Amino acid sequence: MIRVQQEDFDVGAEIARLTAGNRAIGGLALFVGLVRDMADREKIDAMTLEHYPGMTEKKLAEIEAEAQRRWPLEASLIVHRYGRLEPGDNIVLVACASPHRDAAFDACRFLIDWLKTEAPFWKLEETGKGPKWVEARDSDDRAKKRWVAD
Amino acid sequence: MIRVQQEDFDVGAEIARLTAGNRAIGGLALFVGLVRDMADREKIDAMTLEHYPGMTEKKLAEIEAEAQRRWPLEASLIVHRYGRLEPGDNIVLVACASPHRDAAFDACRFLIDWLKTEAPFWKLEETGKGPKWVEARDSDDRAKKRWVAD
């Protein structure tokens, strides 16, 4: 399941929905990305997440389908926010449920690694020196490559 | 923070408490272990988790301290239940918050891997053929060894 939304999400409620009635789930791995108040030693007052409606949903659905192909998942979920967010706010939730914990962990990390390099989102940070587009990180490309040799 | 308890836990509430007011957290990795209704092709009606009070808390605290030493964590939490549990019930929650997602993921997986082989808990499963003590798994020992060469 994937969702792209402006509103916040409630992790507890998302988990309840995701696992409801499924007694085959032995492990649930989650990742929540949050807005930090510092980046590259600069104070962040807020950030605005822009995205490409249509392509975002398509890419997220493809990435989720790939995870479902690679691991025996009982359930998975990606929720990604856009719009203006402040430090401490939730940005993204990734959750993977599987009979076994290794599959849940691997799939969850795969999803966030790929999402970071494939899903068309861009962050504009508001700093004391004015607005600044976040630059893509080499470490994110390397993180994605972890999964390519498989 | 570690807790050993009979009562259920509320993942949403635990996250809220763990991250409250901390704006340095960029990533939060969580693992929730749940009771499955099948194990080794046998139906499970319920299970009872026995533990060694005193040693359990000591071991969990040591494992958490080791994770804090190895990774730059802003917050961490282990909650482990004991007593009688039914399929779909929560068993364990592990959460790690860090400025960076790799540290959060690695620390979270480290905690659950070590907990599985170090914390003195034992599972008694109720199956159609009567009660059965769960046997330790080689795969858990191997999972722990991932972290020893570091």
Next chain:
Amino acid sequence: MKLMYFAWLRQKIGCGSEERELPAHVATVEQMLLWLETLGPGYRTALADRKSIRVAVNHEYVGAGYPVKQGDEIALFPPVTGG
């Protein structure tokens, strides 16, 4: 053809989305970028650093040699930074 621009490409070009007729001589992504650069200084600045530009045709990432045609939805944007 629908053209879409995101993040600093949108800001430099000064528009998020526009409809244009594809000139007859433009058959690939690379030819399209060369043509867009002739449309004004905003486009020229935005497209100067090719390494920082990603192109999607109909919601799929494509390379410089990919064919473009009238009716496509083409998006230009910098490397993504979500998650």
Next chain:
Amino acid sequence: MKLMYFAWLRQKIGCGSEERELPAHVATVEQMLLWLETLGPGYRTALADRKSIRVAVNHEYVGAGYPVKQGDEIALFPPVTGG
């Protein structure tokens, strides 16, 4: 000395915890296990498969050669299966 037994060791021995005087000739974990086997058939059955027994002295995992003394809290249990 406080002795504690968990999981199927507790069931086979038929008791979860007991106080005992440590005999003078028992100085190590291995000697303690040999002594416990003399206490009855439940102990003998429970301790038969040494590979399946973990020992903790005062809440720390220890090996067969570890010293034991009066006043220790000693726990015997199978490999753990929590999480």
